[in-house]
Amino acid sequence: MVDEPKTKALNATRAIGIPDEGVKPILKQLLRVYDNDWTHIAEDNYRTLLDAYFEQMENKGKEDNYTRRFEGHDGSRRPAKRQNLNGKEECASPALTRSREETDSEVREPSLIPSRQGTMKSSQPRLSGSSLESKPLAHHRDQKPKSSRELPVRLVQEPMNQPSCSLVRRENVPNELHQKGLAKLNPDQKRVNDLTLSKKPNSMTHPVNLGLSKSLASKQSTDGSSASNHSGIITTNLKIASSPMGEVKILLNCDSALGQPNFQKPRFGDVLQFIDEKYARSNKLVGDQFSVQKLLKDLCESYLKLGLDSSNHSLEMMRDNGLSKSLASKQSTDGSSASNHHGIIKTNLKIACSSMGEVKILLNCDSALGQPSFQKPRFGDVLQFIEEKYARSNKIVGDQFSVQKLLKDLCEIYLKVGFDSSDHPPEMIRETGNAHALHAAEEKKRPLSLGFAGNRTNSFECRDTQPLIHDKKRPFKFLKDITKGTEKVKFLKDITKGTEKVKISLVDDIGDEALPKFNYIPQNIIFQNANINISLARIADEDCCSSCSGDCLAPSIPCACARETGGEFAYTPQGLLKEQFLRECMTMQNEPQERHFVYCKDCPLEKAKNDYSSERCKGHLTRKFIKECWRKCGCDMQCGNRVVQRGISCKLQVFLTREGKGWGLRPLEALPKGTFVCEYIGEVLTNTELYERNMGISKERHTYPVTLDADWGTEGILRDEEALCLDATFNGNVARFINHRCSDANLVDVPVEVETPDHHYYHVWTGLGTFLSSWLVPSMQLAFFTTREVAASEELTWDYGIDFDDIDHPIEAFSCSCGSERCRDKKKKREIIGIEMTGRVMPKYFC
């Protein structure tokens, strides 16, 4: 019988030129580790398998080198020699003269354990029962068996940074101590400046690999962690290792830059400044997309880029542009000590880069040594914490942003979390939801083969090297906000569950608000009875531009799709709504004229409102709409007349408002006037279904903006099943979080015709705490555009068009806290100013 998963695995590895003989033994071991479960092995295009394979290749390379180093031409062993900065040769430490197997595992750099790309979630298998058994898997950096570590590494003092390069001597710790988990670095360990670090790894080092190192093949194809330049592909990778004593080492390895004729080692200070300025220039927000990993990878790639560019004088240009600052000024501004309730703990950040492109960032927290309350936190937690901290604070990466500061933060938080967890371990466990104890418990259950069984350096470190487990069942991770005492912050990385092109985070940093209970859907769905007729046949040839290709905005004469909008497209080449179009939409909504209304003979909305006792139609506002190119058109998705259909592209965040409006929506970046923000998405219901659904719903905070479909005024009497609406209460997209503002809202809703030439829409207030906006079928979209430039973090609002005085309405309107000067909620005003007011104010969408 064909072993299908195995065949697939071999096909995958064959495809990148790896022979079956090399893969099969590894596959066998992985299957043993994973109890014959192929899921992990097949994940990420066989990433685990590839990592393990390249790891083995690398180790094999080392063994060969070992042989070369330790055995003379005559085969006799002799001590290896290494070079210090002074260029003097010195004998290898006694450890290097131990047995071959033992020595080899020590000679390796800190044993770094790969995890899957970009995630701290899943555990990487460690193979047992083979030559790999006693070695944690290290990253594949380069297919060349020879790594920079085999070369004499000269670490250069960096004038731009901290007085670099004084690194802690790495002590050998006896095997047995590691096995018992009792190993401690000597607090009085001597600092040395001879920078011979890379020859002797710290056997105490806890490896946490951030998964940036992947097989070359997958690197090149997916994540761009290889820097391609005019000299070919340069691979980079990032490794992070932390010792139980608070020493964190970030290794950015660019050693494949070696030998590139145009590579010239840049000053690391320039690299840091370059990246700081890059973030500042783009005025990017540290939002949900922000990742320290990404940032460090950027750092590494920028290092390469600058190294390569410097030969083309761009570095000079950068310097001329004032990008280079003195270290002195940096040092004078940033405090590198962390203060906490246990006193001042000195931390410091040292950056050293070798002439071979290897960058080491050492976050040294060794003054935490001997502090009784210090308990080493898991580094994955620290990283996650800092990422979420930045995301939460919505901090704009502007002038103040500094990578150094960020790395220092990392270090300080490492300390703080360390202290906090030893102070309050159980609370911390519950609040963070990532739980040392949870891991410890799991660890007990975990078969030894998953850990470093038999490995003298890692048997007790296994727990700490486990990637962070996200509790997927809980929508929120509860984080203890260490910057605000005991305050709890709820944070959800992506409410869209990955269904949108962008992540949309949710944050509650002011209270213990209940989570919104709804199902995120990126496209409308039909609830039950809605009768929707969408077919290509309904789109006449003259309603599309089948002979177009590419971008319809490019030719000087607009195509047929512009005809419906007066011979002009609604969008600018930048994808913004044109000024005049926007103005007209807003005027029609804010200052409607009588001619803008149509009236039904027998209005289904009024029927429904008044318990089927007919009442005169209040009128439905006709709307300006956008006509986008559609499926029958010849242009492609990049066509400038396809904006809404490409989906959400700006960075958004759901947050808990401070004015009592519940959750709201805000952008995490400044949005120019006319920017498409999102569509209104929900369930398509008939009008009857909506009212049945809403029966008995109490007046609370509801999320019921609904769009209805009806051919108001033109088809005489509409049947209830023909009047459709959109309800986002249970199923909806991010638009359900947009709150109401009575005037000067920064969003306007514009119907967009995408797959149907029908234009049936109108707005109506249904009660239930919100406004019903109606229009036609799911493919006719209601889209929100900014009415003006919106600043980052400013709440996005929309005028629901509520008649706050509509006493006939079955459901009472919410008490408006929009804060606008022209708030229409007179009741609210009465409450505030205590003056009885009379008169009925009709909302703009009602006649």
Ligand SMILES: C[S@@+](CC[C@H](N)C(=O)[O-])C[C@H]1O[C@@H](n2cnc3c(N)ncnc32)[C@H](O)[C@@H]1O
């Ligand atoms: C479409 S939802 C908006 C999201 C909602 N804030 C939430 O937390 O789910 C409409 C509801 O939000 C609240 N809301 C919206 N705008 C408001 C305002 N200006 N003042 C007070 N409450 C508002 C009302 O409870 C309303 O029923």
